[in-house]
Amino acid sequence: MCCAAIGLLALAAGCATVVDAPPTPAVPSAAPVVIAPTAVEPKQPAAIAPTTVRPKQPVKAVREAAKPAPTLDIAGLTERLRSTSAIGLFTKLALKNQMDDLLQQVRAQHQGRGAGGVNALRQPYDMLVLKVLAVLQDGDPPLARMISGSREAIWGILADPVKFNALA
Amino acid sequence: MFAPARAATLLFPLAMLFAAPVPAAEDPALLRDLTTVLMLLAKPCGDVVSAKRQADNDHIATCKDGSRYRVFVNAEGRATAQKL
Numbered sequence: 408m409c410c411a412a413i414g415l416l417a418l419a420a421g422c423a424t425v426v427d428a429p430p431t432p433a434v435p436s437a438a439p440v441v442i443a444p445t446a447v448e449p450k451q452p453a454a455i456a457p458t459t460v461r462p463k464q465p466v467k468a469v470r471e472a473a474k475p476a477p478t479l480d481i482a483g484l485t486e487r488l489r490s491t492s493a494i495g496l497f498t499k500l501a502l503k504n505q506m507d508d509l510l511q512q513v514r515a516q517h518q519g520r521g522a523g524g525v526n527a528l529r530q531p532y533d534m535l536v537l538k539v540l541a542v543l544q545d546g547d548p549p550l551a552r553m554i555s556g557s558r559e560a561i562w563g564i565l566a567d568p569v570k571f572n573a574l575a
Numbered sequence: 576m577f578a579p580a581r582a583a584t585l586l587f588p589l590a591m592l593f594a595a596p597v598p599a600a601e602d603p604a605l606l607r608d609l610t611t612v613l614m615l616l617a618k619p620c621g622d623v624v625s626a627k628r629q630a631d632n633d634h635i636a637t638c639k640d641g642s643r644y645r646v647f648v649n650a651e652g653r654a655t656a657q658k659l
Contacts, residue, residue, distance in 0.1 A: 495609075495612075497654045498611040498615065500612075500648060500653070501611075501654040505615070542615075
């Protein structure tokens with residue numbers, strides 16, 4: 408076990424093991440020539456990778472940590488959608504019609520009247536959210552961000568029959 | 576010399592000939608709204624270039640490609656587009 412662990416560590420250590428490897432001296436003079444490139448090749452990507460990838464990971468982690476916990480204010484969202492001047496009356500009405508249709512389908516699924524379960528409606532839901540975002544992103548970017556940030560929370564309510572019925 | 580009435584008779588067709596077509600509706604917000612609703616209703620249109628108001632919430636929209644739609648709110652309260 409110990410030897411195996413040391414062997415693994417030695418393998419993981421990289422080029423140091425290549426130098427220390429005892430069997431290589433027994434190999435004829437051509438062997439070091441073969442080993443040298445193999446020892447160098449892994450170094451190059453290893454030297455490049457940390458400089459390009461590592462700085463991104465902490466930034467991502469910081470961004471994730473800085474994100475506030477997703478909260479959902481449906482009444483506020485509805486009011487913002489109603490009052491925004493970024494979209495016209497016909498557009499609002501068409502979106503409302505499509506939302507009502509989707510809610511009807513979700514209700515039917517929860518009542519066992521639909522096929523495929525509520526998860527089958529995830530794609531239509533995502534499509535509808537994308538439409539809303541596309542319509543809002545130029546005229547009312549803060550509202551678009553609000554909706555985008557609430558997407559999962561809203562789906563969580565739609566997909567859960569208890570939460571959905573409580574809302575309706 | 577022409578009599579004034581005769582001059583008017585001659586000038587009127589000329590004026591009509593050179594008169595620019597009067598746009599039906601140039602409200603950019605309305606045109607954008609109609610463009611978006613036609614897109615949401617999956618009606619091939621592109622951009623709405625003009626619109627003529629028929630009644631409240633009832634417009635004839637003319638698209639860039641020449642197609643025309645009646646866009647209105649029907650009795651069930653749904654935004655509807657009918658190809659003309």
